[in-house]
Amino acid sequence: MTLKVLIIEDHELYRDGLRLLVLEALPGTTVLEAGDFASARSRLAEHPDTDLVLLDIHIPGTVGLDGLKTLKANHPALPLVVVSTVDHHASIQQMLQLGADGFVAKTSSRAVMIQAFQAIMDGEEVIISGQDPAEAISLSPRQIATLEQLALGLPNKEIASQLNIAPATVREYVSDLLMRFECDNRTQVVLKARRLGFILD
Structure with a gap:
C-alpha cells in the first residue's frame, strides 16, 4: 500500500526539501503539498x-495554533x-x-529528520527539540488562559469575567505568574511569555 503524506508549508524551498526527505525516509510515498490553510483543507478533502x-503552524490562513486545532477537530x-x-x-x-x-524542529539535521519520519510511521510519538527541557516553565491550562488574557491588556476584573472565576483567584494566578517568570510586573510577564513560546500571536 502506498503511503500518502501531506506537507503543509508556505515556503516553497523548504517544502521541496521536506518532500525529498520524506521520499528518502519513506520510498514510494505519494507526497501531497499545500502552501496555505485553505489548500491544506482541500487536499485532505480530496485525499481522505x-x-x-507534516504541518508548519505559521502558514497563511491561520493564527497561532488555530490551524492545528481545526485540523485535529476535523481529522482526529x-x-x-x-x-x-x-x-x-x-x-x-x-x-x-x-x-x-x-514535533520536529526545523533546525534538525537531515539524518535526524529522516529517522524521525520513519519512527513516526512506525507509530512512535517523536519530539525533537533544540531546547533544553531543564529551562522549561510548566503552567496549568488555567494559568495559560490567564496569561493570554493578560496579553490582551485586560484588568483582573475583566479576566475574572472572561474565565468565569473569582477576581481573588485571578490575583492568585497573576502573582504566581510573576513568581514563575521572575518578573516585577504584568508587562514583563507577557513579554517573557511571548519569548518563551507560551503566547503565539
Whole structure:
C-alpha cells in the first residue's frame, strides 16, 4: 500500500526539501503539498486516505495554533506532526495538548529528520527539540488562559469575567505568574511569555 503524506508549508524551498526527505525516509510515498490553510483543507478533502500530515503552524490562513486545532477537530485520527521553527518547550506542550502527534524542529539535521519520519510511521510519538527541557516553565491550562488574557491588556476584573472565576483567584494566578517568570510586573510577564513560546500571536 502506498503511503500518502501531506506537507503543509508556505515556503516553497523548504517544502521541496521536506518532500525529498520524506521520499528518502519513506520510498514510494505519494507526497501531497499545500502552501496555505485553505489548500491544506482541500487536499485532505480530496485525499481522505492521507496517512500523515507534516504541518508548519505559521502558514497563511491561520493564527497561532488555530490551524492545528481545526485540523485535529476535523481529522482526529489522522497523525499530524508539527515541523516548525517555533521550538519552545511551552509551545510544544500546547501543540501536544491540542492533539499533535509529534514535533520536529526545523533546525534538525537531515539524518535526524529522516529517522524521525520513519519512527513516526512506525507509530512512535517523536519530539525533537533544540531546547533544553531543564529551562522549561510548566503552567496549568488555567494559568495559560490567564496569561493570554493578560496579553490582551485586560484588568483582573475583566479576566475574572472572561474565565468565569473569582477576581481573588485571578490575583492568585497573576502573582504566581510573576513568581514563575521572575518578573516585577504584568508587562514583563507577557513579554517573557511571548519569548518563551507560551503566547503565539
